[in-house]
Amino acid sequence: MNRATLLLPVVVLALAAALSAIFIVDEREKALVLQFGQIKAIREEPGLYFKLPLIQEVVRYDDRILGLDVEPLEVTPLDDRRLVVDAFARYRIADLQRFRQAVGASGVALAENRIDTILRAQTREVLGSVTSSEILSEDRAALATQIRDASRNEANSLGVEIIDVRLKRTDLPEQNLDATFARMRAEREREAADEVARGNEAAQRVRAQADRTKVELVSDAQRQAEIIRGEADARRNAVFAEAYGADPEFFDFYRSLAAYRAGILGGNSTMVMAPNSEFFDYLKSPEKR
Template sequence: MRKTTFILPVVVVAIAVALSSMFIVDERERALVLQFGRVVDVKEEPGLAFKIPLFQQVVRYDDRILSRDIEPLEVTPLDDRRLVVDAFARYRISDVIRFRQAVGAGGIAAAESRLDSILRAETREVLGSVTSNDILSSDRAALMLRIRNSAIAAARALGVDIIDVRLQSTDLPTQNLAATFDRMRAEREREATDERARGNEAAQRIRAQADRTVVELVSEAQREAEIVRGEADALRNNIFAEAFGADEEFFEFYRSLTAYSRALKGGNTSMILSPDSEFFNYLKSPSGVRPAAQQSSQQSSAAGAVEAAPQAAPAPATTEDTTDSAATDTPAPASDGSN
């Protein structure tokens, strides 16, 4: 009984010592075996590992790719247009021994604090060497690559490899938003004014060209119209001249009728003519022939009769001949102008 009482505690202690000397390394992590704060072994392969109980301890570090959000920081590009940049980095612990030596017992928290300082400094340096338009453009991937390459050397001193750096957002400071919006509005208004001025200039140029074309077309049309009108007048005059040469009496008759139709209209109430006016000679002639032409025809006929019978004795005048002669010699009454 006493022997069992003595052996049982020893077995329990042996089991506890054996259990405390074993530890499992997960495939997602790497482990350091420390003895009095000094690294004595590195466990990188997953599986069961051993250590000296009570004298050695195990520190585990994540072997996966980690992400770190950088606190928003304000940068001043070359054009003095301040921006607030929000970025994040992806990194991985590449050398656990150097990492332990660099951060000590602080672990991941201390490493990320120092990593933030490195990334903030490199971000300010790189973004401060370009303009704000370069930062806001779609080509800023080159800027992020520059930040990563600049921070790699400093991060390796911590035993960390920086895999990527990305800018999540780039905004204006709150106190600068109103001034920036006003400046942008003024620039857009200036561009709009320039565009309107150029449009008005082009409109004036087009309008002037159109006016010039109108004047040229109208002048050309008027010139052609005058030419056609002159040719028509010449043709009309030629026709009138031919008609007048063919029958002068008919031409005079036609001209008189045309004058009557134009003068004797409904709007003309009275006409004032002299007693010996020739305007109504055709109206006063019973045969439709002007009296002067009729008298000239009678005189020509009488002269021919005298030449044909010069020796004949004059016949006694009869009442009928006297009446005809009186009717011929007596002039027609002049118009009183009431027509």
């Protein structure tokens, strides 16, 4: 009984030592085996590995592609039009030993701080060598590639590979936005005034053309009316002449009645004329004509 009691702690300690000597590296990570701060082994392939318990420790690093948002920064292109650029990068730890030597125990946090500094410097250098029009055009993809290539050389010293760099946003500084918007508003108002002036000019041309067309149509209608009226008068005179030739006395009687109707129109029964006027011949008795 006493012997079993003594062996039990030994077995527990041996089992704990054996378990602490085993570690697993999965496919998403890499691992360093350190002994008193010195690198003793690099484990980049997934699997089951062993280390010396208590003496050695395992430090794990992400083997996936990581993202880093670069803090917005102001750049000054060749045309001195300042811009605020917002970018992001994709990177991965390529050389684990060099990465450990470069950043020590601080790990990814210090590495990203240094990568941010590298990207900001290269962004200012590349974008400062072109105009703002190029930055705001389709050429920005090529500029981002230049920033990536230039940053890779410096990032290699950290054991880091820059996979990609992209420019997310390119804006004017806040203090310049109001002036820029005011200038844009003035340009749009000028364009609107030009459009209104051109519209008024076109409207005047349309009105002038319409007025001329109206005058031409009215003149032509009046000419046609005069022609028709003249033809009607000629026809009427011809009818009158024909009627007069057929029965002159009846025609004179008819014309007199028409004259009476026109002369007494509107209730006017007062007329001033000579007593012997022929106007009322048909109102007199036959013996007084």
